[in-house]
Structures are given as C-alpha cells and as structure tokens.
C-alpha cells in the first residue's frame with residue numbers, strides 16, 4: 283500500500299515508501315538548517331486505511347453515475363474557454379464525492395475541479411486534502427468518444443485512492459497488489475510519447491504546442507498521441523503502454539492521483555523545467571526513465587497557463 287503523511291510545510295518527503303497501515307514511532311527529524319526537515323523515511327502519523335476503503339466505495343458509486351450518464355442526453359457548457367467543457371454529470375459526481383467525504387471527515391479539505399471553476403479557492407495546506415477530478419476527459423464523455431474518460435481521486439496525504447476508468451472497467455489499483463511497471467526504455471527513438479492540447483486555442487499557443495510536437499516527432503520518436511484525458515494518459519506511462527507524457531495547461535486534479543501511480547510503478551514525474559513537480563503549476567513531464575524525461579524537457583518551449591492556486595482560469 284502506498285502510504286504516508288506529508289505535511290507540506292513541515293518537511294519534504296524524499297520518497298514515498300511502502301509502509302504497513304500502523305502508526306510508527308515518530309523518530310527525531312534532523313533539521314537541515316533550511317527550516318525543512320529532510321525526511322529519509324515517511325512517518326505514518328495516523329492510520330489512513332479507513333479513508334482508502336471509503337474512497338474506493340465512492341469511486342465505484344461515482345463510476346456508476348458516469349456510466350449511466352454517458353448514454354443520456356447531456357447539458358454541455360464551457361468554463362475557461364469554449365473547449366473547456368463541463369456537464370451536469372461532472373457537477374453531480376463531484377457533489378456526491380465531496381458531500382460523502384465531508385460527512386465522514388469534517389476536518390478534511392477539498393480541491394475539486396468544478397468547485398474551483400465556481401470560484402472556490404484552490405489551496406493546499408498541511409490538512410488532509412482530497413483532490414478531485416470527477417470526470418477527466420469530459421470532451422470524450424460528451425462525444426461518447428471511445429469512452430476515454432476516468433474519475434480520479436487523490437488524498438493529499440500521498441495516499442493514492444482508486445482511479446477508476448468508468449467505461450472500460452479499467453481500474454488502477456490503489457498502489458497495492460499487482461504493481462504496474464513503467465517502460466524502462468532509454469532510447470527516445472523507440473518512445474511513444476503522449477500529450478494533451480490544453481484549453482487555449484489562440485494562434486500563438488497553437489504555434490508553440492505544434493512546435494513542441496514537431497520537435498518530438500522529428501527526434502524521431504515512434505509517435506505522439508493525444509487521447510483527450512491527461513490522467514488516463516499519465517496512467518498509461520505507469521502501465522508501460524507509453525514511454526513519456528508532457529503537457530502545459532492541465533490542473534492539479536489531473537496530475538495528483540496519476541503522479542502517485544507513476545512513482546509507485548518506478549517512473550519519474552517532474553516539472554517541465556526538469557525540476558521537482560509543482561502540483562499547482564499546471565505543467566508536467568512524466569516518463570518511465572529519467573533519460574527520456576530529460577530529453578523531452580530539453581525539447582519543450584513553455585506555454586504559460588498560470589497556476590491553480592493563484593490564477594485558476596489559467597488565462598494569464
């Protein structure tokens with residue numbers, strides 16, 4: 283089981299390690315003088331296994347809501363741009379998840395895609411926080427396109443919950459059990475690379491987006507794919523179906539759950555500059571190997587989408 287208690291402002295956790303679900307004695311942490319506590323081990327402050335059970339049940343219930351909604355007529359509206367779609371099913375699923383969890387865990391905090399779009403501040407504190415994308419790939423959902431959409435929940439104590447592919451019953455287990463293994467390919471000319479377009483479609487953004495794709499296609503790589511769901515695409519890195527993923531314009535709720543799966547499967551997740559992942563930065567590079575991740579980082583010209591915590595509609 284992937285587990286840990288990561289209080290953002292108290293220490294940096296150097297890695298997520300498998301620990302059993304039992305309280306561990308809190309050892310002395312050696313302050314490194316920078317006010318941060320370099321943690322070589324994670325300390326399970328509390329037993330979170332109950333959260334996992336509750337969340338897997340909600341993921342399944344939400345999946346049933348989505349599965350029945352996909353066959354029905356939808357009321358579709360848009361958010362930050364005309365291509366950033368949302369339906370009543372997105373709202374219904376997010377409301378179901380947050381209301382159930384809030385009843386059960388009144389002290390926990392929530393970051394939800396549709397709550398954020400309605401103006402609720404995206405704020406990560408050291409309180410246990412659920413990061414929720416009720417339907418990732420809403421455009422696919424609206425078009426009933428090969429049913430590529432996925433529900434993702436992440437619990438900010440670095441406990442990955444269930445990310446359930448609602449239509450193909452394609453479920454990534456919560457980190458435990460059979461481990462997913464990333465591709466260990468180091469040769470970019472043998473890599474399949476995934477990306478997503480993001481919501482901006484102005485000519486300048488599209489020129490940069492297409493320029494980045496052209497650079498990666500002419501490496502040459504085996505190919506570049508856009509499947510319409512960043513979370514599902516990131517999960518494909520963890521399952522070894524593709525070697526790398528990059529994107530500007532996704533959100534913390536697209537990244538949070540999948541990043542845990544990828545790390546647990548032995549891959550790497552980072553910022554598009556090659557530095558550590560900043561969950562709120564609206565950009566990511568992930569790969570099965572560091573070599574391919576570093577190659578992708580070197581090809582990219584940045585696209586500015588702002589940040590989830592300061593500029594949620596990303597039209598900076």
Ligand SMILES: O=P([O-])([O-])O[C@@H]1[C@@H](O)[C@H](O)[C@@H](O)[C@H](O)[C@@H]1O
Pocket residue numbers: 366367395415417418419420421478479480481510511512513531532533536
């Ligand atoms: O809105 P949603 O379907 O949850 O998530 C989508 C992401 O999965 C996709 O990668 C991105 O390009 C879209 O703009 C949108 O953010």
Ligand SMILES: [Mg+2]
Pocket residue numbers: 415417418419512535536
């Ligand atoms: Mg999404």
Ligand SMILES: [Mg+2]
Pocket residue numbers: 372395415416417418419420
């Ligand atoms: Mg969504």
